[in-house]
Amino acid sequence: DGGITQSPKYLFxxxxxxxxxxxxxxxxxxxxxxYRQDPGQGLRLIYYSQIVNDFQKxxxxxxxxxxREKKESFPLTVTSAQKNPTAFYLCASSILPGAFTEAFFGxxxxxxxx
Amino acid sequence: xxxxxxxxxxxxVQEGEDFTTYxxxxxxxxxIQWYKQRPGGHPVFLIQLVKSGEVKKQKxxxxxxxxxxxxxxxxxxxxxxxxxxxxxxxxxGSGYSTLTxxxxxxxxxSP
Numbered sequence: 001d002g003g004i005t006q007s008p009k010y011l012f013x014x015x016x017x018x019x020x021x022x023x024x025x026x027x028x029x030x031x032x033x034x035y036r037q038d039p040g041q042g043l044r045l046i047y048y049s050q051i052v053n054d055f056q057k058x059x060x061x062x063x064x065x066x067x068r069e070k071k072e073s074f075p076l077t078v079t080s081a082q083k084n085p086t087a088f089y090l091c092a093s094s095i096l097p098g099a100f101t102e103a104f105f106g107x108x109x110x111x112x113x114x
Numbered sequence: 115x116x117x118x119x120x121x122x123x124x125x126x127v128q129e130g131e132d133f134t135t136y137x138x139x140x141x142x143x144x145x146i147q148w149y150k151q152r153p154g155g156h157p158v159f160l161i162q163l164v165k166s167g168e169v170k171k172q173k174x175x176x177x178x179x180x181x182x183x184x185x186x187x188x189x190x191x192x193x194x195x196x197x198x199x200x201x202x203x204x205x206x207g208s209g210y211s212t213l214t215x216x217x218x219x220x221x222x223x224s225p
Contacts, residue, residue, distance in 0.1 A: 033212070040123065042202065042217035043157070050211065058212065059115070090156060098211045100145055100164065103204075105156040 002027045006091050006106035013085075013113050021076045021109045023091035029104070031097040032074040036060060037088040037108075046089075049074055050097040078111065085113045116141050116207040120216030128224050133190040135219035137203035144206045146179050146186040147213065152199045193223045 004025045013019045025032065031050050035043040045058030049068040063082025068074050074093075078085045089109045094101040117140040127133055137146065145164045149157040161170055163179035163186065170177045176189045186203055200220045204213040 035215075040217060042120075043204075043215040045212055048212055098206065100162070100206075102147060102159040102162060103149075103157075103213060105158070108156050 004091055004093055004104055004106035006089075006109050008109060009107060011109055011111045013111065015113055016080045018077055018079050019085075019111065021078065021089055021091075021111070023074045023076065023106060024072055025074075025091075025093045025104075025106075026072060027093055027095070027104060028071070029093035029095050030071070031094045031101075032068065033092040033094075033103065034058075034064070034066065034074070034076045035090045035092065037090055043090065046076065048097075085111060087111060116205075116214045118203060118205055118214045118216040120203055120219055122219055123217065124220045124222075126222040126224065127193050129195060130192050133193050133197070133221055135188050135201050135203075135221075137186040137188075137205075137216050139184045139205055139207070139214075141207050142183050144183075144208055146183075146203055146205045148177060148186075148188055149202045149204065149215075150199050151202065151218070155199075157202060190221075193221070195223050195225055197221060198223050 007022045033048040034046040044060050046064050047066040049055035065077045091106040092103040094103050119138045147162045148160040151157045167181045168179040174191045178187045200218040202218045204215040
């Protein structure tokens with residue numbers, strides 16, 4: 001089955017530690033995205049990538065980093081510089097960047113930093 | 115930057131009642147998309163509207179895109195408990211390559 005896989009579903013980390021969230025897709029999509037979801041805040045864009053080896057900052061990129069070495073993979077690292085990292089993180093992809101293409105979402109990773 | 119506002123933030127209805135959520139953009143949109151997120155789940159694409167004044171239906175759901183392409187609505191007729199979830203609108207502005215999401219409307223349906 002084609003889709004987007006995020007792992008793990010739940011993640012706990014101590015404050016001050018970096019943590020990497022995995023996102024893999026087998027849909028052959030060019031564009032991939034990372035969103036952060038907090039209660040009542042909707043989805044806020046962290047980073048996005050339109051092509052391998054290229055990515056751009058979204059609205060709330062501070063404290064996060066990404067890489068896009070393969071078309072299928074777009075891991076997100078939450079660094080210790082992120083002041084409030086506890087949140088639900090969603091990875092998404094679309095066949096092409098830009099308008100008129102729907103986004104397909106992974107199951108999400110719920111990160112709790114204690 | 116582009117902003118998409120969505121109201122109401124939350125609505126609780128009795129099964130069988132109708133429900134409407136509204137979406138307004140600060141700028142003209144190229145398109146509007148609607149997503150549904152079930153409790154504990156992830157957003158799932160419902161539909162896309164592109165043309166000014168466009169209306170689309172999916173069974174009990176009716177989607178509209180405003181004439182000025184700055185607002186949209188989702189109307190559910192005779193809600194069912196399976197309609198529970200958060201409904202998000204999202205749009206691409208002209209020249210933008212990423213979707214801007216509204217904050218969503220959480221719908222709770224009591225049997």
